[in-house]
Amino acid sequence: MLKTNERPARDKKLSQLKLDNGSKIAVIGGGPAGSFFSYSALDLAERLGIDIEIDVYERKDFSRCGPAGCNHCGGIISESLVQILSTEGINIPSHVVQRGIDSYVLHMDTGRAGIDTPLQEKRIASMYRGGGPLGAKGITRGGFDAYLEKLIQDKGANLIKERVVQISLDDGYPIVKTKSGLKKKYELIAGAIGINAPSLQFFDGLVPEFRPPDVTRTFICEFSLGRDLVKKHFGGSMHVFLLNLPRLEFAALIPKDEYVSLVLLGEGIDKELVRSFLNTPEVKGCFPPGWIESNTPACKCFPKINTNAAIQPFSDRIVLIGDCSVTKLYKNGIGSAFSVAKAAATTALLHGISADDFEKHFMPVLKGINFDNNIGKILFAFTRQIQKRDFLKQGILRMVSKEQHKPGKRRYMSMILWDTFTGSAPYKEIVMRTLNPIFIFNLIRGIVAAVLFKKGGNGSKSDLKNATESLGRIYMDGEVIVRQGEFGDCFYVIQEGKVEVLHDENGKDVRLAVLSEGDFFGEMALFEREVRSCTVSALGGGSRVLTIDKKTLLRRIQEDPSLAFRLLEKMSSRIRTMNEQLKL
Ligand SMILES: Cc1cc2nc3c(=O)[nH]c(=O)nc-3n(C[C@H](O)[C@H](O)[C@H](O)COP(=O)(O)OP(=O)(O)OC[C@H]3O[C@@H](n4cnc5c(N)ncnc54)[C@H](O)[C@@H]3O)c2cc1C
Known part of the structure; x- marks a missing residue:
């Protein structure tokens, strides 16, 4: 006192x-x-x-x-x-993005499975x-x-x-x-x-x-494959590995422009563990035959990473x-x-x-x-147990493969793995999703089927089809991004190019506005459960547009309410413009 x-x-x-x-x-x-x-x-x-x-x-x-x-x-x-x-x-900006990532390939020693984004849009950037x-x-x-x-x-x-x-x-x-x-x-x-x-x-x-926080050693290296081989063997896919190697929590091969980065995370990663990892058939299989045996990384280091706060x-x-x-x-x-x-x-x-x-x-x-992070530690401990049990790994791969091959179906396991690998959702939310009874039922069904038929997933390379560097999705001239009268639960930010905002009046499209780089549209869907009030389509030779999920944004606004300010600023400036147009 x-x-x-x-x-x-x-x-x-x-x-x-x-x-x-x-x-x-x-x-x-x-x-x-x-x-x-x-x-x-x-x-x-x-x-x-x-x-x-x-x-x-x-x-x-x-x-x-x-x-x-x-x-x-x-x-x-x-x-x-x-x-x-x-x-x-x-x-x-595009010049910073080495590659836009739109899919993952999950490798386990029992098989592999490709996981695509539901939106088919590049919203993860790999860069230097x-x-x-x-x-x-x-x-x-x-x-x-x-x-x-x-x-x-x-x-x-x-x-x-x-x-x-x-x-x-x-x-x-x-x-x-x-x-x-x-x-x-x-x-x-x-x-x-x-x-x-x-x-x-x-x-x-x-x-x-x-x-200061406690830390542990990790490993990063860069393989110089050249642009063509990176495109051919990796495309827009990141390869992640859940292998039964002691002390290894997570490993990823990340395609960039001419290189592929390898990241190993776990407890005290050392040269021996790196060697064991590179010798696994799962890793060798990602590269051209014999490439990994006859090439050394262009650059490597063992940086520290936090294990607590x-x-x-x-x-x-x-x-x-x-x-x-x-x-x-x-x-x-x-x-x-x-x-x-x-x-x-x-x-x-x-x-x-x-x-x-x-x-x-x-x-x-x-x-x-x-x-x-404490919940994340439990999730990683659980993942370690999965890595040791073939029937669980096969069940997971089977469930992912089934989900990926049935468009329109809810992808429980795919989204859990996607958010775990991308770090896009809090660990707590991921754990909560594993408690969903439908998820548990589908997983048990996948495990039983895998044990009976001795088969997991075998993955696909469909994700290699679309290897571009920039983020977002490209819409060609006249292509509709949102349509008046349809329901929507996301909004859009223009990364490059222009779009036109059209309103249907008695069967005729009336242009209300032309929006360009940095502008956003479709934000009304975040606030009201209403149908889209206008149609927005690409204008000119290819507009690059990024989708913003309602859930991601609302979660962040809850953590940081000032994020809503920019949206309100934009909406207020739109109302002002409309008022001025009405006055004319
Ligand atoms: C192996 C590995 C892989 C990772 N992969 C990813 C990933 O893919 N995606 C991701 O989001 N995160 C990843 N991370 C985590 C990410 O790198 C860090 O969380 C992030 O860099 C933290 O940013 P920072 O600004 O706190 O620190 P840093 O990025 O370390 O920046 C600190 C800066 O301070 C400068 N500095 C230090 N001392 C001085 C000084 N005395 N005077 C002047 N300048 C100084 C340094 O030069 C440096 O530029 C990874 C980490 C590791 C170890």
Whole structure:
């Protein structure tokens, strides 16, 4: 308890722990967490009419190939994050997307099965974080982190390409010192340094009760197959493996433009485990015959990954975000960096920058991710048991194959596996779906059939048919995207090209509007259970459009209500335009 004469001093201190016009913020680390924090803080400050200054310190040059420019990652942007960024006005450009992913091939040692998206649309992006693998030549596409750096600079952030070597406090205000000797005082520091840099030690003592997350070793390498072989053998499909190898939780082969990335996640991945994995027939079968035996990876590393959350990653004027605070277990790290960074930016701008503010408004987001990770741990333990039992694996493959070959049928198992591999849904939601009686009945039926007929699925390569780099779906001139009078439960964001909005008046189509890149349509379906009020069709030579699911969006709006703001802004501007048209 504070004594009464201490209270005015504390109240004065608390009133200083707010951001205001001219406040200076340092962001250490220009990876996803640092960039999303900067973007969200500058966006919110603009809306609130506050003039803040953000310096982002980043030691790496993301245009460089190999470890010098890379942030050690599989480079998959999850389906849910692609959609969420679109609604935030961030459409990942085609030159950053190495390949749009629209299907998975699940490999088990009892067989394999292809899993397509129900929409037949590319909503998962594979990209490089830096300039590509070591020695890469001819990679003309940019990396994701370089794209984010440009995005935040355009938003008004100041990018300082230097290594931070020290953080100290002066009368409670943090001071950042760089390798070249630059020294600057700030109102707030957002530490976004990940868990693969030694810089976490800066915060020992500065953030009194902070304890960094526990980590384990993973493995990533890049195989240089060349564009044609990647297209022929992988197309737009990611290959995931659930094999009975000790300590291996998850493995994936991710096609990019000229390379295929291999990611192994589990407990303390080492060279021996990598060798055993590459020697399995399931892995060799994904490559041209004899290729894996006679080629070595162009680039490889054993980066660390979080296995739990940091303790107390904040104090007055300091907040830690991204991997150095908490991340989703094994999946969608970039997506959770977005959620955590946005929660920190919103807390700082709307509430304040004291430890109490972060405890009240930022910590619940961290706790939510941590709670879900604990459910994820149970899910992975259960998956390990499945990996050891052939009859279960055969039952799962059989169920997936059946679902994939019956269009229009509800895909219980396919969607559970899809969301587990893509990291698009919380682990809790996935576990809840496994308790559905129809799912349990179908699984038992699949297992019994697999035991009786000794057959699982045999998969298909249908998913290789549509290998393009960009996200979304391309509609040709005049092709209808939504039709007036039909029911719909999603809306659309235009990635490229134009669409026209038509209204049927007495059998005649009247053009109401032409929309272009960055615009969205069909959003009324999110709010009302009504039929579409207009027809929207592609205009000109091919419009690329991304579908946004009602469920994904509503889930995110519940976590972060500010997401609804952009939608309301757009709808309000449409009403204004309509009013102006009516006046004419
Ligand atoms: C094997 C593996 C595969 C993964 N695959 C995926 C995937 O496919 N999809 C996905 O969503 N997530 C994936 N992740 C997780 C994802 O990489 C992380 O969650 C994400 O990068 C976290 O972002 P961040 O900004 O917190 O940290 P980082 O990306 O690590 O960025 C930290 C930045 O801080 C900079 N920095 C550090 N110290 C200093 C300093 N002193 N001065 C200046 N700058 C500094 C670094 O240079 C770096 O750019 C994977 C992780 C691993 C290990």
